[in-house]
Amino acid sequence: MKQSTAILILSLLIVQFSCGQNIKGLVNQLPVQIPTAPTNQKPALSNQEVISGLKEALQLGIKNAVNQSSVLDGFLGNSQIRLPFPPDAIKVKEKALQLGMSSQVDKFETTLNRAAEEAAKEALPIFSQAILNMSVQDGFAILKGGNGAATAYLKNQTNQQLYNAFLPKVKEATSKVSLTAYWNPLITKYNAAVKLTGGQQLNPDLDAYITERAIQGLFTLVTQEEDKIRQNPAARVTDLLAKVFGSL
Numbered sequence: 001m002k003q004s005t006a007i008l009i010l011s012l013l014i015v016q017f018s019c020g021q022n023i024k025g026l027v028n029q030l031p032v033q034i035p036t037a038p039t040n041q042k043p044a045l046s047n048q049e050v051i052s053g054l055k056e057a058l059q060l061g062i063k064n065a066v067n068q069s070s071v072l073d074g075f076l077g078n079s080q081i082r083l084p085f086p087p088d089a090i091k092v093k094e095k096a097l098q099l100g101m102s103s104q105v106d107k108f109e110t111t112l113n114r115a116a117e118e119a120a121k122e123a124l125p126i127f128s129q130a131i132l133n134m135s136v137q138d139g140f141a142i143l144k145g146g147n148g149a150a151t152a153y154l155k156n157q158t159n160q161q162l163y164n165a166f167l168p169k170v171k172e173a174t175s176k177v178s179l180t181a182y183w184n185p186l187i188t189k190y191n192a193a194v195k196l197t198g199g200q201q202l203n204p205d206l207d208a209y210i211t212e213r214a215i216q217g218l219f220t221l222v223t224q225e226e227d228k229i230r231q232n233p234a235a236r237v238t239d240l241l242a243k244v245f246g247s248l
Contacts (some may be wrong), residue, residue, distance in 0.1 A: 018060035045247055051139040053244030055131050058150055060237070063129040063226030069218055070120040076113035081217030083112040089204050092190040099189055108182040110207075115173035119166040123218055126165060130157040143244070147230060151223040159215065166211045174207060 049137075068074055075081055085093040085105070096105050132154070134142075142149045174180075183206060191201040228235040229245055236242040 001195075015184070015239070042078075045244060047109065047136045047139075049240065049244060050143055051134065051136050053240045054139045054142055055134060056238060057226070057229050057241055057245070058131045058134075058154065059128070061150070061229065062124065062131070062154070064225050065218055065221035066120060066124045066127075068221055069214075070116065070117055070123075074108060075116045075214070076216060078217075080083070081220050083116055083210065083213045083217070085109055086204050086206065086209050086217050088200050089190075091194075092202060094187050096186045096194055098102065101175065101186065101189070104182055104185060107158070108179070108186060111174065111177045111179045112210055112213075114177060115170045115210045116172040116217065119169040119211065119214045120218055122165040122169055123162060126158050126161045127154060132156055133157070147227050148223055150226045151219055152230045154222060155219055162215050162218075163211055166214055167207060170207050170210045170214070217248060 068078070069081065075083060085108070093105055096102075138153060142153055145152070176231075187202065191203075193199075194201060229241060233242065233246070236245055
C-alpha cells in the first residue's frame, strides 16, 4: 500500500514538472513587444526657426506676387485683380456704351490697369522692410493664425506706405498714357446728359481709385502665395519651409 502511494505521488510530481516545462516553453515562444516612443510627434521648433521660416515664406510670397502683377497685363490679364470701371461711375460707362463709345471705354479700362502694373513695382522694398521688422511674437502669431495671417500682418504694417508710394507712380502713369484723354469725353458726355434731367454729376478721383485697387489686387496675390505654402507641401521649396509649415 505504501509502495503504491509513493508511486502515485512520484507520478504526479513528474506530470506537474512536465506541464510546467511545457508552459514555460510556450511563454518563451510568445512574441515580445518592446514599447517604443510615438513616431508621429513633430519636432519642436526654436524661435529662430519659426521667425526665419516665416520670413523666408513671406519673401517668397511677395516676390512672386510683385513679379506677377508688375508685368505687362499683370493686372489687365488677371480676372481676379483686373481693375474694372470705377463702381461709383458705372453710370458713366452705361451712358457711354449707349452712345456708342465702347472703344473709348475699353481704352480707358486698359489705362487703369497699366497704371496699376507700374505702381506694383514699388511694393517689394516696402514689403521687405516689414518682413525684416517682424518679431518672434509676430512670427508665432502668424504661424498659428491660419490662412491669411501673414497677409494680414503685411497689410497692417504696409498699407499706408504702399498707398504713399503707389499714388505718385499712378499719377505719373496716368499722365504718361493720357488717361484724361479717354476719361474726359466719357465724363463730359455723361455729365451733360444728366444735367438735362437734373441728375447728379460725377467726378471721381481716378488716381485714388487706381491706387486702392492696385494695393487690393497685390494683397490678393500675396494671400494666394501664402495659402500655397500653408496647404501644399510641394510649395515649401526649402528644408526650413518644410520644417516650419510641416509642424502645423
